[in-house]
Amino acid sequence: MELSDLFANLSLGFSVALSPGNVFWCLTGALVGTAIGVLPGVGPVATMALLLPTTYYLPPEGALIMLAGIYYGAQYGGSTTAILINLPGESSSVVTVLDGYQMAKQGRAGAALAISAIGSFFAGCVATIVIAVAAPPLTLVAQKFAPADYCSLMVLGLVFAIVLARGSILKAFGMVFLGMLLGLVGTDVNTGNLRYSFGISDLFDGIGFVPLVMGLFGMAEIMANMTSTERRDLVTAKVTGLMPTREDLKTSAMPILRGTVLGGFLGILPGGGAVLASFSAYTLEKKLAKDPSRFGHGAIEGVAGPEAANNAAAQTSFIPMLTLGIPSNAVMAMMIGGMMIHGIVPGPQVMQERPGLFWGMIASMWVGNLMLIVLNLPMIGLWVRMLMVPYRLLSVAILFFCCIGVYSLNNSANEVLFIAAFGLLGYLFFKLDCEPAPLLLGFILGPLLEVYMRRAMLLSRGDAMVFLERPLSLSFLVLAGLLLAIVLLPNIRKAREVAFVE
Amino acid sequence: MIRRIKGSQDLTAGAMFVAIGLLAIVVGRDYPLGSWQRPGTGVLPMILAWCLVGIGGVITIKGLLIRGAGLLDGVWAWRPVIMVTLAGLAFALLVNDGGLVVSMVVSMAICAAGTPETRWREFAIFSVIMVVIGVALFIKGLGMPIKVFPWN
Numbered sequence: 001m002e003l004s005d006l007f008a009n010l011s012l013g014f015s016v017a018l019s020p021g022n023v024f025w026c027l028t029g030a031l032v033g034t035a036i037g038v039l040p041g042v043g044p045v046a047t048m049a050l051l052l053p054t055t056y057y058l059p060p061e062g063a064l065i066m067l068a069g070i071y072y073g074a075q076y077g078g079s080t081t082a083i084l085i086n087l088p089g090e091s092s093s094v095v096t097v098l099d100g101y102q103m104a105k106q107g108r109a110g111a112a113l114a115i116s117a118i119g120s121f122f123a124g125c126v127a128t129i130v131i132a133v134a135a136p137p138l139t140l141v142a143q144k145f146a147p148a149d150y151c152s153l154m155v156l157g158l159v160f161a162i163v164l165a166r167g168s169i170l171k172a173f174g175m176v177f178l179g180m181l182l183g184l185v186g187t188d189v190n191t192g193n194l195r196y197s198f199g200i201s202d203l204f205d206g207i208g209f210v211p212l213v214m215g216l217f218g219m220a221e222i223m224a225n226m227t228s229t230e231r232r233d234l235v236t237a238k239v240t241g242l243m244p245t246r247e248d249l250k251t252s253a254m255p256i257l258r259g260t261v262l263g264g265f266l267g268i269l270p271g272g273g274a275v276l277a278s279f280s281a282y283t284l285e286k287k288l289a290k291d292p293s294r295f296g297h298g299a300i301e302g303v304a305g306p307e308a309a310n311n312a313a314a315q316t317s318f319i320p321m322l323t324l325g326i327p328s329n330a331v332m333a334m335m336i337g338g339m340m341i342h343g344i345v346p347g348p349q350v351m352q353e354r355p356g357l358f359w360g361m362i363a364s365m366w367v368g369n370l371m372l373i374v375l376n377l378p379m380i381g382l383w384v385r386m387l388m389v390p391y392r393l394l395s396v397a398i399l400f401f402c403c404i405g406v407y408s409l410n411n412s413a414n415e416v417l418f419i420a421a422f423g424l425l426g427y428l429f430f431k432l433d434c435e436p437a438p439l440l441l442g443f444i445l446g447p448l449l450e451v452y453m454r455r456a457m458l459l460s461r462g463d464a465m466v467f468l469e470r471p472l473s474l475s476f477l478v479l480a481g482l483l484l485a486i487v488l489l490p491n492i493r494k495a496r497e498v499a500f501v502e
Numbered sequence: 503m504i505r506r507i508k509g510s511q512d513l514t515a516g517a518m519f520v521a522i523g524l525l526a527i528v529v530g531r532d533y534p535l536g537s538w539q540r541p542g543t544g545v546l547p548m549i550l551a552w553c554l555v556g557i558g559g560v561i562t563i564k565g566l567l568i569r570g571a572g573l574l575d576g577v578w579a580w581r582p583v584i585m586v587t588l589a590g591l592a593f594a595l596l597v598n599d600g601g602l603v604v605s606m607v608v609s610m611a612i613c614a615a616g617t618p619e620t621r622w623r624e625f626a627i628f629s630v631i632m633v634v635i636g637v638a639l640f641i642k643g644l645g646m647p648i649k650v651f652p653w654n
Contacts, residue, residue, distance in 0.1 A: 057644055168512075170561050174519040177554040181526055184547055191536075193543040196529060223586050226617045227579035392619045393628050399586065399613045400606060400632060403593040408646055413594045420590030427583050432515040433571065450546045462538030 016360025029066035033073020038383045044074035048334040049213040053405035060342040065364040067338045083112045092274035092310040095282040099302030111244040119308035123260040124369035127315035138323040142348035147455035148466045152476035157326045159480040172438045179442025202414045209337040215422020216436045218402040222395045223427045255305035263309030267316030274310040281309035330437040509570025519558025526551035585616030601649035
C-alpha cells in the first residue's frame, strides 16, 4: 500500500473522529469507561453491555467510537485502582497490582501512575498505526476468501478462543457449542423454518444479543458480587509528584517498547487480548531483568511493560474484528453487537462501504488515548472517591440500567423477562466455573458459520471435501487441529495419570 | 459400593450440557436436513447438539473420576439470586401499566432486599435520586414511551 493512501485514510479518519459530536462521544465513552473501570466488580464487558442500548440513539460512528472509548477507558481505570488500592479494577490489570501497589506504598504512586499512563499512551499510538497499516491489506486478502475458507477461519477462531479461554478447555468447548445453538434460535433465514422458538413469538427473530449479554454479564455479576462483601482498604497514599524521574523514564523505555510489541502481537490472536498480554509482558520483563528479585517489590518495569502490553493488545484485537468480522474476545463481540444494532454487517466490506466509520473509529482510538492521558492524571482524586460508592447502592443502579436498557430497545417488557432468565443461567455458569465469554463468541459466530457453510456446500455442489481441497481452508483447519492436539494431549495424559493415582 | 463422586462441579456442568444437548436433539428431531448441496434447517443444530452431548459426557465422566471442585464449594447466594431475579421480573411486569416510577421503586427495593447490607434510609434517598435521573434521562431526554405514573 502507498504511504499516501495511509495518510489519506488517516486524515479521513481524523476528520470523522475530530468532528465535535464524535469528540464528545469519545470523551463520554472514555470517562464512563474509566469510572466503571475504577469500580471493582463491574468489568468492561458488563459496562459495554449496559450502555449498548443507549448507542441505539446515536449515529453509528458515534456509537462505535463511544463503545471503543469505554473499553480502553476501563483499562486505564483498572490500572489506577490496581496501583492505588491494591485492587485490580479489571482482569487485565491484575499484574499491575504486583509492583504498582508496592511502588505506591513506597510513596511513588505518582511515578507508577504516570508511567502506566505514558506506557499505555505510547502503546496506543503504535497500535493505532499498526491497525491503519495492517487493515487494508488484510481486508483485501479477506475479500478473496471463498465461503469454505471463511467457514474454516471461523472454526480456527473458535478453537483459538477455546484454547486461550480461562479455566477448563472442555467446558469452554461446551460453552461454544451452547452459544452457537443459542445463536441459531429463531427463524432460519435460508428456509424460513422456525427453530427452538417453543411457540414464543419473541423468539421468532432469535434471542436478542442485548438481553443475553445483560443477563449473563450484568444480572449475574450483581448476584455474584452481592454475596462477596469485598474489603476496600483505602490505603491511598497521597499522590504526590506525578512526574517520573529521568531515571524512571530510562528504565521504563525498553519495557514499554517490548510490552507494545508483545501485546500488539498477542492482541491479534483470537481469544487473546489484554489479559494474556499483560501476564506475558510481566513474565518477559522478569526473565530479562538483571535482578529479578526486585519484581514484586516495586520494580517500575513491572508496571511499564504490562501496562503498555495490555493497551496495545486491547487495540490490536480490533484488527480481526474490523477486517474479517470475526470477534476475538467478548469485548469485540460487544463491538459487533453494536454494529448489528445499526444494521452494519461486520466483515471485510465495512472498510469499503463505510470508510468514514472504519477510519473514524481507528483515529478515535488515538484521540481517546490522548484524552485519557490528559484528563486522567488530574482526575485521580475523583476516581478514588468513586470507590466510596458502596456496592449495595451500585447493584441497585446496575439492575435498573439493565432493565431499562433492554426495555428501551424494542419497548418490550418480555425482553426484560429474558434478562431475568439469562441472569439465573449466568449465575449457574459462574457457580459451575463455566466462562461465559466463549458462549458469546459462539453466539455471534454460529449463525455466520451456518451461512458460509451453506454457501460453500452450494458452490461445491454438495461435496464436503471442498473444506479440505482449498489450500487456505485446509491450512486453517490443520492449524486448528494442531492447536487442539497441543492443548488436549498433555491434558489427557495428565488426567489419566491422576485417575491412575487415585 | 457407591464411590464418592470426586468432582461434583464438573459432574453437574457436564450433566447440564448433556441435558441441553438432548433437549435440542428431541425438539429439533423433525427439522428438515435437506440435501448435501442445500443443507437444511436441522443440519447445524443437530451437529452442535450432538457435540454438546459428547463434550458434556466427557466432562461428566471427568467429574466422576477425577478429583475436582465440589458443587457446594463456596457460597451459593440464594438470597441475592432470588431477589435480583424477582426484581427483573417485577420491572418487566410493572413497567407498562405501572409506569416508570412504580416499576423502578418496586424493582430496586426488591433488589436491595437481596443483601443484608442494605440500609433502608440510605436506599430511600438513593432511590429518589435514581427515579429523578431515570425520568429525566429516559422519558424526558430519550423520549421513551413509558408512563411516569400509573395514572398518566
